[in-house]
Amino acid sequence: MTVSFESVPTPVPARGSGLLRLWREFAESPVALAALAGVALLFALALAAPWIAPQNPYDLAQLSILDNKLPPGAQSIDGLTYWLGTDDQGRDLVSAILYGLRLSLLVAATATAIALAIGAVVGTIAAYFGGIVDAVIMRIVDIQLSFPAILIALILLAILGKGVDKVVIALISVQWAYYARTIRGSALVERRREYIEAARVLALSPARIMFRHLLPNAFPPLIVVATVQVAHAISLEATLSFLGVGVPITEPSLGLLIANGYGYMLSGLYWIAFYPGLALLAAILAINLVGDRLADIMNPRLKR
Amino acid sequence: MAPLLEIDGLKVQFSLRDGLVRAVDGVSLAVDAGEVLGLVGESGSGKSVTGFAILGLVDPPGRIAAGAIRFRGEELVGRSEAELRGMRGRDIAMVFQDPMMTLNPVLRIDTQVVEAITAHERVSARAARARARDALVAVGIASPDERLSAYPHQLSGGMRQRVAIAIALLHRPALVIADEPTTALDVTIQSQIVAQMQALCAESGTALIWITHDLALISGFADRVAVMYAGRIVEQGPVGDVLGAPLHPYTRGLIGSLLGGGAPGAPLAQIPGLPPSPINLPPGCAFAPRCPRADGTCATAPDDTAHPGGRTVRCWHPHAALETVA
């Protein structure tokens, strides 16, 4: 048994915001910093796609079918250089990847945000009321989580049909339960703390106690879950699109691009699937690394 | 006769992200064999860290930055972990505030006590268990056989602390360091444990360093007392003298703010302000910002000055020894 610095009373920080300290700890890992830079770059590229992409791959009028399956470096009739080649529709792969990234990130981020909100609310309600409310909600969550995500998504999309919005709905339905369960665990712990008891003695309404006192304090674990889940959502959407039930074929996401190019791999036209695959890999890897680092530094923080 | 334990200018520092914490900033004290020394201070005064440092229990980011700790004349600072481990429990033992720092929650009591015995001695299992039983009886645990077969969570807080004390005294160490062992216990149980420690130490001639924030408690059974503030000892001496006629303004303020002294309903004498943050200790006397007697000279840190009767004070403006507490 040894004494650690916790037995020394922590000096009162003057005006240090928690966020600043979070950043300083995060920045101590060069890998995490690089990953964060990568994520930022990807998001920036995706957002700026309409302005920086050489062509709009969704605008069928801009595509020339004669230019299809050109290798990287080839030139088009108008003098446009296809840096990464073109796919079987004649789309410039650079533009397709940018727009595809945009779509993938948009779908994943939207679905994650909404699933987070739903899951956080449901989980907090379950933890606050306990008893039968908690039992019912958690059984629903358990049942949902016992099915493979891809199966639920496939069934839903079969019912709802194709389309970007349907994909988002499917992703939300798959993800919310995970957030609900995570926040319920953390909220159960917080609920026993004295400040919740104090809020009750102050005769505040249950809604106010749940969402103004309990939820903000039970929330931190969800940040880590959410970062990793964004990556999951990206790969799930890619899988669904690959299987042909995701986004429409005229507006390809990274997954659909990979699906398109998959058949050409053995013919030597590797670039059609390879570069979108690389982009997908980079996105998922970077987000996962950021999420890992957040998980590492937030854990001891939670003990406070 | 040379003292059993001598601490000379001890400095323990913690390198934290926000800066350097001088938890112990130049502590010197001595304990004779069989003596009871009370180490008194509030939270952040460095009293616990001093206790840990004696046994080499300070881990990074903390370290002993300076000073010497001599036990039976031999230097402890810089000893190897193996040597220190050989001493812990046998020559110097420690009792913590939370008995669960001594006891393993998943092991039975007899397993743990026997383990403590066999760590320093070669005895048969049967003999070890018999000694364990005797050790529990010695600390006043009724029905020891039941307690031996129990797990820590099945015992009350007072009982657990008694077991921790029994383990500490197993090998009749020359010195026991007790870090607030009764702070978390009820008053009636606290008295029992203090009585037990008093008797056991008197019987086996064990020296005792009792670390506490409770001046009143220590007044009843310590021989000498050392008062700590912000990592330094501000006053030490025989307990009757220090508490009857305190020299340092902090000691005086502490005694004055104790309850049970003044008339009920009257405002208590209070020390204004807050204890300093250990990370940004002001230069000079650490107590000056709160001291009614501070002036310009207090901008430089005072040294220990000796006073008659084996007392030392660290203050430029100590009270006169003849001023009794009002």
Place this chain on the structure above:
Amino acid sequence: MSAPVIAIEYVSKGFVRRPGLAERAAGLVTGGARATAVQALDDVSFAIAEREVVGLVGESGCGKSTLGRIVVNALPPTAGEVKFRGAALATLDPAARREVARKIQMVFQDPMASLNPRMRIGEIVGEAPRVHGIVEKREAGAYVDEMLARVGLDPSLRNRYPHQLSGGQRARVGIARALAMRPAFLVCDEPVAALDVSIQAQVLNLLMRLRAELGLACLFISHNLGVVEHIADRVVILYLGRVVEIAPNAELFRAPNHPYTQALLANAPRLDTKKRRFAPIAGELPSPFAPPAGCHFHPRCPAAMDRCRSERPALREIAPGRFSACHLNAMG
């Protein structure tokens, strides 16, 4: 004599832990899983008059915190009732109950744990008064500043978070939060126990000043007799869920009647300038799960008689305003 502001009448509280599904299933094989019950409070009755401070003293497991929570209506009693100015809390309709709830507030023991770590101080103090309409939204800022100043805090602290304050400052925030509700009655649950000695004096002085200024009635729960002696008008001693003695402050400390009170006083650390031999009462605190029969204190009582082992002593008035539950008083 005016009606008491809080009347606690025959309040009992039992906690039962029923075996879960798995335990009951296992019990079918092993022969029955029993529910474990603990009687935290047993037939407790006393009253607190307007502007009076009653100290509630006892060691761990005596039920004092449980009683505090019952009085603020955070916990329902199993039997008996608590009346606020004559109206039983349990019989009120929800609107009236909310109204009464605001009048009875609590100061908690652990200042760090009882403040929401993600709320600023100003919000912590001002939220409830604003929500309940005690103060208008546009005046809330000034109201919070006034409350903070009243407990001796610099109003600029309102933008800080609890972890940026010291222990003493947090304790004051807890008091400010309770006072901001303009309560008629305050339950203080060990408000200074978690503080350093030098800060304790500061906070106690604050409480005494506020009491003089606002004329609040208060139930002051503490295990520390020294603190209670200083601040209470009357003292109630609790042992294992039962009241064993009630007396005015001066009389209790001058001449305690019940053997447990005497033991508490004898064992309370006092500043001595010479060594003393500690001679404590023997015996462990009994477990609340298996309290001794008859008088709960008899296994540790130096004056226990046969009668004490089987018959529970009633709380009897032994002098005007003094009550004690001990068979010794019934003799001669």
